[in-house]
Amino acid sequence: MRIGELAERTGVSARSLRYYEQHGLLSARRGPNGYREYSLEDVKLVSEIRSLLTVGFTLEDARPFVDCLRAGHATGAACAESVAVYRRKLAEIDEEIRVLLGRRAEVAGQLTAACPGCFVKENRDQADD
Secondary structure, eight states, rough: HHHHHHHHTTTTTTTHHHHHHHHTTTTOOTTTOOOOEEHHHHHHHHHHHHHHTTTTTTTTHHHHHHHHHHHOSTTTTTSHHHHHHHHHHHHHHHHHHHHHHHHHHHHHHHHHSSSSHHHHHHHHHHHHH
């Protein structure tokens, strides 16, 4: 299939597909006419890449998952390298949560100092929602 069909099947723009190719995540074959040609396997690769990007992974994070699929595994998560990326990403998310909770506590403290009783009232209002 050509790039337009792959884009249509995966919901990804042709520009993004070329970008994935530039980063070595896709490898198009060239037909006699010079057009990029893709296989059904590429649909699976692009779907894997998109699902990872959607939840915050980078293109580089996606590489082990793509390599795992190319190696013939049913899922991109079937390889140890992919599991390591999952673990690293979870640790990053946990750290982001820790930082956000600290920021939240700081802002809540500033609100309490600026408007004693406001913070408690707002929390009750939110709990009623």
